[in-house]
Amino acid sequence: MVCIDDQDYFNRVNILSRQNFYEINLAGPCGFYCGTCRHYLARAKGLLNEKNLKHGCKGCRIQDKDCAWIKRDCALVRKNEIAFCFECRNFPCANLRKLDERHLSSDKISLIDNLLKIKKIGAEQWLKEQEAEWRCPKCGGSICVMDRECYDCSYELE
Ligand code: SF4
Ligand code: SF4
Numbered sequence: 636m637v638c639i640d641d642q643d644y645f646n647r648v649n650i651l652s653r654q655n656f657y658e659i660n661l662a663g664p665c666g667f668y669c670g671t672c673r674h675y676l677a678r679a680k681g682l683l684n685e686k687n688l689k690h691g692c693k694g695c696r697i698q699d700k701d702c703a704w705i706k707r708d709c710a711l712v713r714k715n716e717i718a719f720c721f722e723c724r725n726f727p728c729a730n731l732r733k734l735d736e737r738h739l740s741s742d743k744i745s746l747i748d749n750l751l752k753i754k755k756i757g758a759e760q761w762l763k764e765q766e767a768e769w770r771c772p773k774c775g776g777s778i779c780v781m782d783r784e785c786y787d788c789s790y791e792l793e
């Protein structure tokens with residue numbers, strides 16, 4: 636568990652609140668990195684037909700609707716009253732914990748761990764790290780965490 640003193644926490648929240656949402660588009664309020672999402676990658680790489688998807692997604696903050704995961708059920712997120720769930724006094728709420736469990740079992744990632752990391756190092760640094768972490772080791776392209784394959788060269792993650 637990451638431990639952060641109160642002053643650091645409030646500084647961080649203030650910085651995040653002022654941050655341009657577009658700069659952190661791919662960092663979802665729920666702690667998911669949209670750069671690894673099937674809906675984002677299929678749209679960005681022109682693979683909607685191939686992946687059997689209708690519209691795809693432009694990323695959490697720009698899309699501004701309908702990523703069903705956490706936005707649908709939480710007014711705080713829908714109304715942009717918080718930038719990330721860790722700012723919420725109910726963090727991690729039951730919905731978020733449920734989503735976290737789902738991602739842990741299907742994608743081997745923890746949204747709650749991601750959120751604690753963002754809280755500690757800031758969204759911009761976290762995004763840089765995520766981009767590097769999910770870069771394809773074979774071609775340098777983009778790995779989809781849901782399909783566990785590269786959307787550029789079809790390399791498969793173990
Ligand atoms: S569908 Fe959700 S997780 Fe995927 S890119 Fe859109 S906002 Fe991000
Ligand atoms: S942690 Fe708070 S902001 Fe995030 S989904 Fe739960 S209630 Fe909403």
Ligand SMILES: [Zn+2]
Binds near residue numbers: 790
């Ligand atoms: Zn690749």
